[in-house]
Amino acid sequence: MELLVRAAAAAAASSSPHPSRQLPRGACVSGPCRPRPRRPGSPSLRAAAAAATAVEPETKEQQNDTSETEVFACPVCYEPLIRKGPPGINLPAIYRSGFKCSKCNKSFTSKDIFLDLTVTSGTKEYTEQKPARTELFRSPLVSFLYERGWRQNFNRSGFPGLDEEFHMAQDYFQPVAGGILLDVSCGSGLFTRKFAKSGTYTAVIALDFSENMLRQCYEFIKQEDTLLNANLALVRADISRLPFASCSVDAIHAGAAIHCWPSPSNAVAEISRVLRPGGVFVGTTFLSSPRNNPFSVEALRPLRMIVGPVNTSYNYFTEGELEDLCKSCGLVNYTSKVQRSFIMFSGQKPY
Numbered sequence: 068m069e070l071l072v073r074a075a076a077a078a079a080a081s082s083s084p085h086p087s088r089q090l091p092r093g094a095c096v097s098g099p100c101r102p103r104p105r106r107p108g109s110p111s112l113r114a115a116a117a118a119a120t121a122v123e124p125e126t127k128e129q130q131n132d133t134s135e136t137e138v139f140a141c142p143v144c145y146e147p148l149i150r151k152g153p154p155g156i157n158l159p160a161i162y163r164s165g166f167k168c169s170k171c172n173k174s175f176t177s178k179d180i181f182l183d184l185t186v187t188s189g190t191k192e193y194t195e196q197k198p199a200r201t202e203l204f205r206s207p208l209v210s211f212l213y214e215r216g217w218r219q220n221f222n223r224s225g226f227p228g229l230d231e232e233f234h235m236a237q238d239y240f241q242p243v244a245g246g247i248l249l250d251v252s253c254g255s256g257l258f259t260r261k262f263a264k265s266g267t268y269t270a271v272i273a274l275d276f277s278e279n280m281l282r283q284c285y286e287f288i289k290q291e292d293t294l295l296n297a298n299l300a301l302v303r304a305d306i307s308r309l310p311f312a313s314c315s316v317d318a319i320h321a322g323a324a325i326h327c328w329p330s331p332s333n334a335v336a337e338i339s340r341v342l343r344p345g346g347v348f349v350g351t352t353f354l355s356s357p358r359n360n361p362f363s364v365e366a367l368r369p370l371r372m373i374v375g376p377v378n379t380s381y382n383y384f385t386e387g388e389l390e391d392l393c394k395s396c397g398l399v400n401y402t403s404k405v406q407r408s409f410i411m412f413s414g415q416k417p418y
């Protein structure tokens with residue numbers, strides 16, 4: 068196990084914050100509540116990308132022009148961020164850019180390999196402890212092990228496996244092909260990479276609260292040129308405070324995540340807020356019967372030796388609760404697929 072710990076530390080240390088290539092320009096989100104996603108490469112999208120070079124102080128008229136604006140928004144006031152640097156939703160462009168809230172002036176940088184858009188980004192004294200179900204995944208060791216056995220363990224509870232889960236999610240996302248996809252609580256990016264490689268989306272944004280998961284995500288990305296060249300961004304954010312403008316994202320995927328979130332209701336409300344009309348949310352989780360559950364006290368007991376006491380206070384839901392939650396957050400056309408303890412569920416933002 069000591070070997071694994073060393074390997075995890077080495078993996079984290081080797082994360083270069085300097086993506087080596089200049090990648091093609093990526094997308095910039097379209098403006099207020101527009102129902103239909105655009106196809107990749109459409110002229111209006113290219114125009115939007117060009118418009119993203121909002122570098123110098125703008126005139127009053129420019130500030131008021133929200134028809135095409137930065138996809139990222141301030142997590143404090145939800146106003147669009149102004150970017151100083153090259154445009155595009157890709158790693159080098161974001162790494163070279165500084166972002167500032169157009170309203171409160173809070174600034175955000177990509178000092179690490181991800182853009183930190185948490186409310187606490189830049190704080191010097193203040194730190195905040197999240198519930199154990201969030202903190203557990205911030206550990207370098209858990210982040211390292213996640214795709215190296217931990218996630219595969221979910222199959223015992225009925226999860227169909229990565230390829231099948233990906234295809235199932237892609238079916239749900241068909242109506243929003245060509246749009247911007249947000250892979251929230253992406254972990255080590257196992258689905259992010261599949262979504263980015265599929266070519267289905269204009270841009271893919273991988274989001275997680277765990278710095279180490281995002282570093283691990285980058286470790287995997289940099290092993291593949293196609294991914295380094297993709298319109299793919301890594302963002303640190305809290306699911307309860309999504310740093311995106313309302314009605315700005317077409318597709319949101321949350322694999323095996325809702326049971327880890329501090330407040331699922333705040334999170335789904337945020338998902339509903341940032342989805343564009345017609346936008347689709349797809350999530351997977353364990354149903355509340357904890358039998359064969361890899362997060363059960365029994366399954367996690369060996370981990371105590373490695374990462375210390377493990378709190379198993381995950382939120383598990385029944386099928387009815389998940390549907391009720393999605394509906395109460397304004398999502399419609401709820402559907403789900405169940406296999407033992409596994410559920411994939413989906414809801415849509417109404418037009």
Ligand SMILES: C[S@@+](CC[C@H](N)C(=O)[O-])C[C@H]1O[C@@H](n2cnc3c(N)ncnc32)[C@H](O)[C@@H]1O
Binds near residue numbers: 274304321328
């Ligand atoms: C079990 S992993 C799921 C990873 C991946 N999506 C999958 O399908 O396997 C749960 C993820 O949720 C993230 N998470 C927990 N609390 C979060 C929060 N408040 N905001 C964003 N992500 C959070 C964790 O960091 C972790 O990467």
